[in-house]
Amino acid sequence: MRKFLTVVAFMVITVALFSGYSNYGIPQIEPAPPPVEEKLDLGSMTMDQFVALGGRLFEGKGTCTLCHNSLGRAPMLDQIGANAQERLDDPRYEGAAKDVEGYLIESLVEPSAFVVAGFGKAGSNDTESPMPSTSGGGIALSEPELAAVIAFLQDNGGLEITVEIPTDIGSETEEPDAAGSGEPRPAMTSFQELSDEFACEACHTIGEEAGDLGPNLSTIGASRDRDYIRRALLAPNADLAEGFDPDMMPADLGEQLYAGELELMVDYLSKLK
Amino acid sequence: MKSVSKFGLCGLFAILFLAMMLVLPGTDQFGSQVAAQEAASGDVAPAVTYEPAPKLTADDYPKVAGVNGRLAVWVCAQLHLWFAAFVLAVPIFVFIIEAIGIRTRDKRYDDMAYEFIKVSITAYSLTAILGGLLLFSLILFYPHVFTYLSTIFSGSMLYYALLFFAESAALYLYYYGWHWLQGGLRKWVHLTIGLMLNAIGTGLMLLANAWLTFMMSPAGVDPAGVFSGDEWAAIHNFLWNPINIHRFVANIAYGGSIVGAYAAFKFLTATSHQEKAHYDWMGYNANFIAICALLPLPFAGYYLAAEIYAYSQQMGITLMGGIFAWLFIIQAVLIGTLFLSANYYLWCGMGRSTGAKRYTGYMKYIAIVLVGAFLVWFTPHTLVLTNAELKALGGPHHSILGPLGIMPAKNTAVNVMIIFTFLSFLFYRRANKVATVSWEKTGNIIQVALFSAAIVNILFLGIYHGYYTNTVYKVAASIPQVLTTFFVIIISLILDSFIYRGSREIGPLRWGKIPERAQYALFLLAVSFTWLMGLMGYIRSGIRQHWHVVDIMRDASPDAFTPTLGYAANVVSVATIIFFVLVIFVFWIAQVSSSKTLPAGYWKE
Numbered sequence: 001m002r003k004f005l006t007v008v009a010f011m012v013i014t015v016a017l018f019s020g021y022s023n024y025g026i027p028q029i030e031p032a033p034p035p036v037e038e039k040l041d042l043g044s045m046t047m048d049q050f051v052a053l054g055g056r057l058f059e060g061k062g063t064c065t066l067c068h069n070s071l072g073r074a075p076m077l078d079q080i081g082a083n084a085q086e087r088l089d090d091p092r093y094e095g096a097a098k099d100v101e102g103y104l105i106e107s108l109v110e111p112s113a114f115v116v117a118g119f120g121k122a123g124s125n126d127t128e129s130p131m132p133s134t135s136g137g138g139i140a141l142s143e144p145e146l147a148a149v150i151a152f153l154q155d156n157g158g159l160e161i162t163v164e165i166p167t168d169i170g171s172e173t174e175e176p177d178a179a180g181s182g183e184p185r186p187a188m189t190s191f192q193e194l195s196d197e198f199a200c201e202a203c204h205t206i207g208e209e210a211g212d213l214g215p216n217l218s219t220i221g222a223s224r225d226r227d228y229i230r231r232a233l234l235a236p237n238a239d240l241a242e243g244f245d246p247d248m249m250p251a252d253l254g255e256q257l258y259a260g261e262l263e264l265m266v267d268y269l270s271k272l273k
Numbered sequence: 274m275k276s277v278s279k280f281g282l283c284g285l286f287a288i289l290f291l292a293m294m295l296v297l298p299g300t301d302q303f304g305s306q307v308a309a310q311e312a313a314s315g316d317v318a319p320a321v322t323y324e325p326a327p328k329l330t331a332d333d334y335p336k337v338a339g340v341n342g343r344l345a346v347w348v349c350a351q352l353h354l355w356f357a358a359f360v361l362a363v364p365i366f367v368f369i370i371e372a373i374g375i376r377t378r379d380k381r382y383d384d385m386a387y388e389f390i391k392v393s394i395t396a397y398s399l400t401a402i403l404g405g406l407l408l409f410s411l412i413l414f415y416p417h418v419f420t421y422l423s424t425i426f427s428g429s430m431l432y433y434a435l436l437f438f439a440e441s442a443a444l445y446l447y448y449y450g451w452h453w454l455q456g457g458l459r460k461w462v463h464l465t466i467g468l469m470l471n472a473i474g475t476g477l478m479l480l481a482n483a484w485l486t487f488m489m490s491p492a493g494v495d496p497a498g499v500f501s502g503d504e505w506a507a508i509h510n511f512l513w514n515p516i517n518i519h520r521f522v523a524n525i526a527y528g529g530s531i532v533g534a535y536a537a538f539k540f541l542t543a544t545s546h547q548e549k550a551h552y553d554w555m556g557y558n559a560n561f562i563a564i565c566a567l568l569p570l571p572f573a574g575y576y577l578a579a580e581i582y583a584y585s586q587q588m589g590i591t592l593m594g595g596i597f598a599w600l601f602i603i604q605a606v607l608i609g610t611l612f613l614s615a616n617y618y619l620w621c622g623m624g625r626s627t628g629a630k631r632y633t634g635y636m637k638y639i640a641i642v643l644v645g646a647f648l649v650w651f652t653p654h655t656l657v658l659t660n661a662e663l664k665a666l667g668g669p670h671h672s673i674l675g676p677l678g679i680m681p682a683k684n685t686a687v688n689v690m691i692i693f694t695f696l697s698f699l700f701y702r703r704a705n706k707v708a709t710v711s712w713e714k715t716g717n718i719i720q721v722a723l724f725s726a727a728i729v730n731i732l733f734l735g736i737y738h739g740y741y742t743n744t745v746y747k748v749a750a751s752i753p754q755v756l757t758t759f760f761v762i763i764i765s766l767i768l769d770s771f772i773y774r775g776s777r778e779i780g781p782l783r784w785g786k787i788p789e790r791a792q793y794a795l796f797l798l799a800v801s802f803t804w805l806m807g808l809m810g811y812i813r814s815g816i817r818q819h820w821h822v823v824d825i826m827r828d829a830s831p832d833a834f835t836p837t838l839g840y841a842a843n844v845v846s847v848a849t850i851i852f853f854v855l856v857i858f859v860f861w862i863a864q865v866s867s868s869k870t871l872p873a874g875y876w877k878e
């Protein structure tokens with residue numbers, strides 16, 4: 001019996017040592033939780049936020065950093081600005097992309113269309129990419145998410161951001177007003193409608209209507225670009241028009257406006273020259 | 274009377290099995306013929322259409338009495354796997370030992386084989402009970418997963434059940450028929466039953482492996498999870514064979530280690546010298562089996578890892594470069610423990626022969642090399658999954674020992690470890706012998722040259738490929754290294770058998786003359802093996818991350834997250850302890866069945 005107990009003790013101690021080592025001998029990393037569907041509120045998103053979303057997707061749901069990191073498993077993407085054009089000019093290139101944005105989309109959706117030399121699957125002689133398609137399978141980025149990742153890649157690679165924040169996103173991602181007072185209202189389709197609803201002309205001069213609490217917007221398109229206008233609508237205090245006070249311009253337009261409406265407004269205003 | 278009823282049971286199983294075998298494939302064929310005819314005659318063929326994999330929500334996972342479903346399934350599956358590995362492995366080497374007995378006509382082998390199989394027979398019913406428990410908990414906690422898998426694997430699940438009956442029949446026949454089927458033709462019949470038993474057992478394992486590999490590398494389904502109807506495609510998925518091979522070999526090593534622990538315990542509690550000698554011999558053989566299967570395991574393991582990587586780079590990186598990379602550090606500790614304890618046991622065993630003194634001096638060098646190789650293996654390399662984890666770790670590379678962490682260094686270490694373990698074994702073999710051939714000296718010089726050349730070659734390949742070539746060629750070293758190792762082992766064995774042809778024995782091997790602490794090496798072997806298996810089971814499941822079936826069926830349960838390694842290790846530890854409690858029970862039962870109490874004056878005369 002004593003022998004038996006010694007053996008049992010010996011075994012229990014062994015197990016305890018293994019367990020102890022695994023708990024205290026190595027760093028305890030909390031593995032990243034499974035990706036959650038991020039509720040996209042694209043309507044109220046500035047390009048910066050959109051790029052930031054792309055960055056989050058890049059590290060999180062997209063699992064891009066698993067391979068695209070400094071360990072040489074996949075090409076680094078901070079030089080994609082210079083590289084993408086090179087790929088397009090490569091005689092091996094047989095894909096359908098015409099420009100850098102097209103190349104990026106193709107890289108994400110159909111990685112094997114062009115495989116960067118030296119990175120192909122073993123034995124495939126660079127005809128098959130080890131990168132999974134990020135639009136399907138396990139990663140399954142949605143259209144707007146892909147656009148966000150591309151915006152991030154362009155921004156990160158020192159390129160001009162050419163993608164636009166998608167506006168006609170499917171109903172699954174379009175979320176009714178978060179502060180939701182019951183029924184979502186129907187979307188408005190003209191600038192005039194919106195302007196009436198949100199009383200822009202109470203403060204601004206736009207064409208005939210005259211308000212003087214805010215700057216005259218009749219020729220805003222001549223001096224400001226789309227990004228600026230979008231930012232002015234979503235984060236009015238970000239850059240103030242000269243001679244005006246902060247906190248006058250309503251700050252909750254981002255929550256009130258649907259994405260499409262926002263773009264419509266930006267479009268309209270940027271054409272006022 | 275007792276044995277008669279048992280035979281009755283066996284017979285029943287056998288008949289049942291035969292009946293099913295005859296009837297079922299028949300109906301199957303018939304069914305498909307009918308379908309073919311209907312299709313041909315242009316009737317509305319009732320083509321089976323399959324649903325895509327369901328998209329689950331947290332509500333699809335029943336909560337039962339506050340029990341954590343994942344934990345329940347995990348522990349049941351692990352316990353079932355341990356017992357299954359054990360009862361599948363034991364007949365493999367029992368068969369071999371029986372065959373050796375037949376060849377050498379040394380009855381000791383036959384007795385030992387019988388004792389091995391006796392140990393596994395009680396474990397067999399526990400395997401079945403735990404399998405039932407696993408099935409039950411799976412259906413209870415993950416009903417949709419089970420439903421989805423069983424629509425795809427309906428055929429193989431049926432065959433699994435049939436094979437299980439067949440396995441029972443063959444096992445009982447093999448065990449209870451042992452003394453009945455002795456001598457001449459009968460012995461051959463018995464051996465044939467043993468062969469069938471193994472074939473059926475392997476078949477069982479292959480089917481179960483198909484289900485779990487399907488979850489890792491699904492095949493035979495489209496991206497939405499709609500089953501094509503081709504079950505063979507689903508079975509023969511990308512990772513099926515790599516897992517089959519690794520498991521088959523690992524199971525044998527595992528079975529050997531558990532039986533070794535049994536022998537060790539019997540040795541410690543033996544009262545007579547004769548008994549001690551017997552169990553020492555049994556322990557030695559069990560350890561021998563474990564080592565033989567241990568040697569090819571690292572290669573099977575790397576092959577498996579390479580195949581995972583080839584299947585999906587993402588999964589491969591999650592396995593070897595993500596948070597699981599730390600798990601491989603633990604794995605290295607365990608494998609180091611395995612190698613060291615197996616070697617230690619061999620060294621202790623040298624005491625059995627008088628001639629061993631000539632070699633004991635070398636042991637400490639072998640020990641040093643083993644520890645060194647082990648430390649290299651143990652050095653982690655890249656450990657990145659997400660940036661958050663990167664920050665938590667402070668960088669992707671181990672700060673000081675980075676270069677030792679890469680694959681070529683590890684391959685080198687493994688090969689060196691294997692060669693030195695083999696060397697231990699070679700010394701052990703030689704310990705009791707004096708060569709009588711005239712060219713002994715030359716032979717030894719050749720041996721030394723062979724080993725030295727091999728080690729230099731392995732080191733050269735490792736260093737050259739590890740440090741002077743770029744990433745793509747880094748793993749290129751592994752194949753010539755492995756070939757070198759195998760080459761040395763084979764050539765040196767052959768050479769040694771020639772050197773010691775007609776050799777003189779120094780004295781009889783004194784079985785039983787081995788220190789008690791050597792037995793603890795056997796316990797260590799068994800515990801480490803069990804724990805290692807549990808850990809690897811976790812990683813195999815873990816690399817699926819938040820998927821039931823990778824990329825096809827998402828795990829939406831609250832438990833879809835990957836637990837920390839510490840937590841996993843604790844679960845494995847608790848499961849290991851439960852396992853050994855059950856094993857002790859099994860051994861105890863095996864002992865009870867052979868002990869008699871004489872109840873004086875109880876029965877009327």
Ligand code: HEM
Binds near residue numbers: 354802
């Ligand atoms: C001496 C070296 C090794 C030993 C002793 C060993 C032992 C084992 C054992 C006992 C199992 C459980 C088998 C079962 O469930 O039936 C296992 C599974 C596994 N091993 Fe190894 N292994 C070794 C090397 C490796 C290596 C080098 C890798 C990969 C880099 C690896 C990867 C795995 C994986 C992924 C599993 C899980 C597969 C399964 O559940 O069957 N092993 N190993």
